[in-house]
Amino acid sequence: MSACRLRIHLLRLIFIPVFFAAVFVRPSWHMESTTAFVVEIIGYFFILIGLTIRIWCTFYIGGRKNIELITTGPYSICRNPLYIGTFILAIGIGLCFENLLILLLALVIIIPVHMIAIQMEENHLEAVFGEQYRLYKQKVSKFLPHFSNYNSPDVLKVNVRAIRQIAVDAVGILLLPEIEDLLELLHRQGIIPVLWHL
Numbered sequence: 001m002s003a004c005r006l007r008i009h010l011l012r013l014i015f016i017p018v019f020f021a022a023v024f025v026r027p028s029w030h031m032e033s034t035t036a037f038v039v040e041i042i043g044y045f046f047i048l049i050g051l052t053i054r055i056w057c058t059f060y061i062g063g064r065k066n067i068e069l070i071t072t073g074p075y076s077i078c079r080n081p082l083y084i085g086t087f088i089l090a091i092g093i094g095l096c097f098e099n100l101l102i103l104l105l106a107l108v109i110i111i112p113v114h115m116i117a118i119q120m121e122e123n124h125l126e127a128v129f130g131e132q133y134r135l136y137k138q139k140v141s142k143f144l145p146h147f148s149n150y151n152s153p154d155v156l157k158v159n160v161r162a163i164r165q166i167a168v169d170a171v172g173i174l175l176l177p178e179i180e181d182l183l184e185l186l187h188r189q190g191i192i193p194v195l196w197h198l
Contacts, residue, residue, distance in 0.1 A: 014109045017026050021101040023183060024195040031098075031184055039098050046092025046178065053085030053174055055166050062162025069129045071136050073152045077145045079122075079136070084143060089173065100198050116140070127182045 029035045053074065059074040074081035090110045094103030122142075123177065126133045142148060186192040 014105060014113075018102060018105055020139040021099055021105060022097055022180075023192060025099055025101050025198055026184075026194045026196075027098045027100065027182055028197045031188075036098055039095050040177070040180075041134070043092045043097070046088050046095060047093070047094075047173060047176070049193070050085045050161025051170055053081055053088065056172065057082040057085060058162050059156060059158050063159030066124075067127070068130055069125065069136065072155075074147050076140065076151045077147055079140050079142050080118055080147075083118060084145075086114060087111060093176055094130030096177050099185075099198075141183060156159075192196075 027036070027039075057074050060075060061070045064070060078084065082184075087106075087110070090106035091103060094100070094106050126137075129136075140146070185191065187194050
């Protein structure tokens, strides 16, 4: 099984606990408090950063992941910028929902799942690209960004299908804060019960 398929299957398994946490768990602070406002704003900030990183990565790697070794743009700064964007995005969603349980699930489940996928992908890339990938690994860190390494071509050939997919994903992600506001309203009206205050 490829790293991508494994990651997708494992992430599907956590959908139920994340859905439960989003719908039935609320923070213990008052929803109109300064704390709620600050946590939500920080969440928006993280979502925008994570989404920006993922879109940037897609311009470079979309549709070419296993065809050529991408070492420019965000991939010249670190080897796994797409996953860093995903981690930041997951933290942002947890904060935006003002839900520490989602944040905990993001840290305890999403990060280990992606770490397994990263190791599998790196093994695959080394098998496919050999010495070229080993040299890339020596020069570019797995996670720690080195901005002094940055290089990019002046012109980039992009995969329209990949860009279209990330655009659809971005719209869905940017709607999550609105979904959280709707859930908050449904809780206040007593339409959806709060089973646990965290």
